[in-house]
Amino acid sequence: MKVRVLSLENLKLMCNEFLEKCAMGDDVEHFGEDVEVRFINDDGSFGYTSVCDLFFYHDKMYYWTQRSTQKEHLTLDDFKLYGALKNLEIFEDIKIFPVIFAGIYTGYLDDRGKIIYTGDVVKANVIMNTSLISNGGMGRARHPNKNYKGSVFIAGVNNFAERGDDYYYILDNCPIQMYYTSKVVVIGNVFYDLDRDEMKVDIGERCAMLAYPYHINVRNLHIKMAHAPYFKCKTWQDVALKVLKDEPRYNDLPIYISED
Secondary structure, three states, X not given: OOOOOOOHHHHHHHHHHHHHHHHOOOOOOOOOXXXXXXXXXXOOOEEEEEHHHEEEEOOEEEEEEOOOOOOOOEOHHHOOOOHHHHHHHHOOOOEEEEEEEXXXXXXXXXXXXXXXXXXXXXXXXXXXXXXXXXXXXXXXXXXXXXXXXXXXXXXXXXXXXXXXXXXXXXXXXXXXXXXXXEEEEEEEEOOOOEOOOOOOOOHHHHHHHHHOOOOOOHHHHHHHHHHOOOEOOOOHHHHHHHHOOOOOXXXXXXXXXXXX
């Protein structure tokens, strides 16, 4: 399935467009199906949906649904409705949840078949001088010399603002398109040490921080990335619960293995 390359700003425009089409009575049955969005719930878990279940208000992302749930939620009365947002009034019994934007499906999978979203951190082999580039999925770049393995690095994945034609590995001095990948394994994501009152996470900024890991304990950083998303512990009870969760040890985390 072809995935439209998007930035967060593009996503906001698409959400508005969906609501406007609804109000005009247009056919929206398959609107935005090629764009899978990931978000973070208030319990620190990931959720996944498409464009038509989201809207933005004061730069904060909200997930709305008509499905039954026990989770505390907002109603339309909690918002000053205007513009495209006012069109939500055409739906009945709406349950609204504030969520944190946590990436868009890039159209690529890692070597284990795991979907790669922007905001993921991967360990990858990249071949720049290829005879074949990846077109998404688990397709991989190839080099005429089969013994040439390319460069190996760890990087965050994001859309690069100055080049809106693909998704990129964000390195310290340049971005590299994902279609040059010969091997890739997701080892975590950038959504660690979140504040409970966090409105949004700047994925590009966090990917850039990973590219300059100076004065950082890299081992601890990798553990954080592997256990994300999570919010900062504020009380000793939070710390105790985290210790008792029986999380995997660092040595048990996924290890990237190159071909011989």
